[in-house]
Amino acid sequence: MAVLPDDLSAALDDELAKHHLHRLTQAFDRLSARYRQGDAATSPILASEVDVAAYAGYRMPATYAAVHAVLAEAASRAPGFEPRTQVDVGGGTGAAVWAAAEVWPSLEKCAVVEQVAGAIGLGKRLAAGARKPAVRGAEWRRGLVDPAAPAPEADLVTLSYVLGELPEADREDVVRWLAAKAGAVAVVEPGTPAGYERVRAARAQLIGLGLQVVAPCPHDGECPITPGKDWCHFAARLPRSNLHRRMKTATLGFEDEKFAYVVAGRFTPSRPDARIIRHPKKHKGWVALDLCTAEDGLESGVAVSKKQGPRYRAARDVEWGDGWSTT
Ligand SMILES: C[S@@+](CC[C@H](N)C(=O)[O-])C[C@H]1O[C@@H](n2cnc3c(N)ncnc32)[C@H](O)[C@@H]1O
Structure with missing residues (x-):
């Protein structure tokens, strides 16, 4: 079970306590419907403070669980990879920074690039009391995913649950930009057929750019799955969040977050066969x-x-x- 670090969980509870439950519930319903819709966003989906709080309360534990599973698997396949720097693009409230710091004690310097000021504000408040110095000292930059801007330069570049929000026509440029100055790139998407197809395209592109797949694929060849017939995805089990429990929407004590992913690096991983x-x-x-x-x-x-x-x-x-x- 992927449990949030205690310091994150406590900070999240304090933040959620600032909002009325019924307003969080309304925002939760709106966000859920919007994410189920699954198409690119023409304006920021996190449109208010309460949206950001609801996102952090009900999605951040799940995206944290998925990214943690992804990075832990990558770490097990690349024992010599000890990233010191991370840039998390479209980082929201910072789930991927918390996950990376948990997986790699080597991390020293993290930056989160995010378009929504409210998400940056909440992400910073959550990170302020973090035990891990890399999280506590993270730099939060307000900015767009913008292939015309200087490429993110870091040992690890993460893009978690963002690709699907970008216009389809931009995705190729974004992946090239992510990889340009990265030691390794991790792309995580919802574990739906559409999420898989975006990951499949990103994977092919990263290989074409000279990176090697660290996980999940045991090879750098063409993905053998026929799109439309099946999709490659995985699941991370997490306890129902405190917010879910307060909303009393949960029938089970846990949920399974389904995700699709690729991690590719500029080094030779030790892959399973x-x-x-x-x-x-x-x-x-x-x-x-x-x-x-x-x-x-x-x-x-x-x-x-x-x-x-x-x-x-x-x-x-x-x-x-x-x-x-x-x-
Ligand atoms: C579903 S959230 C994921 C947040 C975080 N990465 C996570 O895994 O929890 C998508 C995030 O990407 C940000 N985003 C989407 N398009 C963006 C863009 N063009 N530039 C910067 N941020 C963007 C959104 O504002 C939002 O915070």
Whole structure:
């Protein structure tokens, strides 16, 4: 379960307590409907202070969980990559900075670029009491995602839940701009077919620009999934936020945030030879795995039986999103 760091969770509660619950609920409903719509934004979606608070209360824990899962997987595939600097583009209230600082103790200097002043204000207040110096000392820049501006220059550049808000015609330029001066780029999108297709295009572009995929793909070849037929996505489980509990909308004590992602870097990662792309089906005496493999593309229902001893025990422990060795 991806739990928010205590210092973030406490700061968030203090901020949410400044707003009436019914106003947060109204903003929550409006934002949910807008995000479900899924098309590019012609004006900032976070249009008021209460929108920003509702975003932080109900989306930030989920985007934090997704980005944390993404960066933790990337870190496990790139043990020599120890970023000191991060630029988080379209950073909102700063979820990706908190996640990166949690994954990489090496981080010293973070910057968040964001268009909405209210999101910057709230992000700064949340970060003010952070235990991690990289979060506490983050620089917050009001600015646009703008390929005509100097490219973000950092060991790690993150773009989390932003690509889909940008006009389709701009996305290619934005990805080129993100990668221009980055040691590694992480792009995270909602785990929908449309989110996957944006990630798929970004991935192909990053490879074309000379970066290597760190995760999730076990190879730099063409994605073997046929768009429209399936989509590559993963899930991070998180406890229902305090705001959800106050709103009493939650029936379960947790939610699963679905996301699609790519992390690519200017270094050679240590990739697994396959990635588990669905929940493993655990039967009595055998496990069935759906894999994306480095050598043979997609393989569905790969059976690992009890007779295989240690491989079977490993298969019983793996989860959707984990790497897998085919030999
Ligand atoms: C869904 S939120 C994601 C926020 C944060 N990255 C996260 O993962 O929680 C999208 C953010 O991108 C920002 N954004 C969208 N288009 C932008 C643009 N053209 N320039 C700067 N920020 C932009 C929005 O204002 C918003 O804060």
